[in-house]
Amino acid sequence: MNPTEQAMRGVVEETFASLAFMFPVETDSPAAYDPQSARQAVVGFSGPFRGALLLSASEELLEPLATNMLGLEDGVCPSQEQKQDAFRELLNVVCGNLLPMIASPRDVFDVCEPRMLAAPDDTAPAAGLTDLGTIDVDLDAGHIRLALRVEEVFAAYGAGVSPAPREDGRAQA
Amino acid sequence: MAINVLVVDDSGVVRAMILKTLRACDIDLGEAHQAANGQLGLDELARHWIDLVFVDINMPVMNGEEMINKVRENPLWADLPIVVVSTEGSETRIERLLQKGAYFVHKPFAPEAVREILNKIIGVPNESN
Numbered sequence: 001m002n003p004t005e006q007a008m009r010g011v012v013e014e015t016f017a018s019l020a021f022m023f024p025v026e027t028d029s030p031a032a033y034d035p036q037s038a039r040q041a042v043v044g045f046s047g048p049f050r051g052a053l054l055l056s057a058s059e060e061l062l063e064p065l066a067t068n069m070l071g072l073e074d075g076v077c078p079s080q081e082q083k084q085d086a087f088r089e090l091l092n093v094v095c096g097n098l099l100p101m102i103a104s105p106r107d108v109f110d111v112c113e114p115r116m117l118a119a120p121d122d123t124a125p126a127a128g129l130t131d132l133g134t135i136d137v138d139l140d141a142g143h144i145r146l147a148l149r150v151e152e153v154f155a156a157y158g159a160g161v162s163p164a165p166r167e168d169g170r171a172q173a
Numbered sequence: 174m175a176i177n178v179l180v181v182d183d184s185g186v187v188r189a190m191i192l193k194t195l196r197a198c199d200i201d202l203g204e205a206h207q208a209a210n211g212q213l214g215l216d217e218l219a220r221h222w223i224d225l226v227f228v229d230i231n232m233p234v235m236n237g238e239e240m241i242n243k244v245r246e247n248p249l250w251a252d253l254p255i256v257v258v259s260t261e262g263s264e265t266r267i268e269r270l271l272q273k274g275a276y277f278v279h280k281p282f283a284p285e286a287v288r289e290i291l292n293k294i295i296g297v298p299n300e301s302n
Contacts, residue, residue, distance in 0.1 A: 106265045111231045
C-alpha cells in the first residue's frame, strides 16, 4: 500500500466511524467486490491538481448508512433519496479531508457536488486520468472501495505523493 | 429566549444531523429553518428573524463563502453569528472564513464540537462543566 492509499484508508475509516458508526474489521476472507451489485458515487475536484474520487459500496450498505447518519428509529426506513444523499455526503467528507493530506494544508481545492453514477466505473481510468490509489475496506456492515484518479499531467509531477503525515494527521507543507 | 436557527447545506442528511445535534444541546431552540444553497439561505434570512446560521461551503448555485460575503455586506446581518460546518481542510480558506467573523466546525463533527461553539456564541455550558 503506497502512502496515498494509507492516507485514503485512514480518512475512510475515520469518516465511516464518525458519521455512520461503521468500523473496519479484520477478516481472513474479505468480501469480494461485486461491481454488478455496487452503487458508486463520484466527486471531482480542482486546485493544485485535478481529479476525482470514486466511492463504491454494495446496494445493501446504503440503507444502514443512511439509517445511522440520520439516527432513525428501529423500523423506520430511509427513502431512496436519503440513502443516496448519505452516500454522497460520506464521499464529500472523505474528499474534503483527504485532499489536504495528499497536497499541502495551505492548498485550496474546489470540490464539485458529488453525484451517483448510473453504472459503476470499474474499468481502467479514462484517458487522461491515472489511478493514484485504490483501497478496499471491510466494514462491520459491508464492503467499500475508494479510488483516487488524477489527471496524468499532475500525477507526473508528484500529486498525491507528499511527505509522511505530521502528528496531527496532515501532510507536511 | 428561544434561538431561531438557519441551517444551509445541500445535503438534507447533513441538515438533519445538525438539527438533531442542536436539539440535543441545552439551548432553547426556536424556529429551525433550512436551505439547500447560499442563495436560498439568503432568501430565508430575508423572510425570518434568524439568530444563528450554520452553513456549508461547497454548495451549488451559491457557495457558503459567497453567502457569508453577502450577509456581511448587509448592516442588518453584519454581526449575525455564522458557523461554517464543512469538510474544508485548507488552512488558507479557513483563515479567510475566520476573518469574516465566522466560527468553524470541521466535518465529520462530534456533537461536542457544536456544543463548544454554541458555548462561545450563546453561553451553552459544556456537559463536562
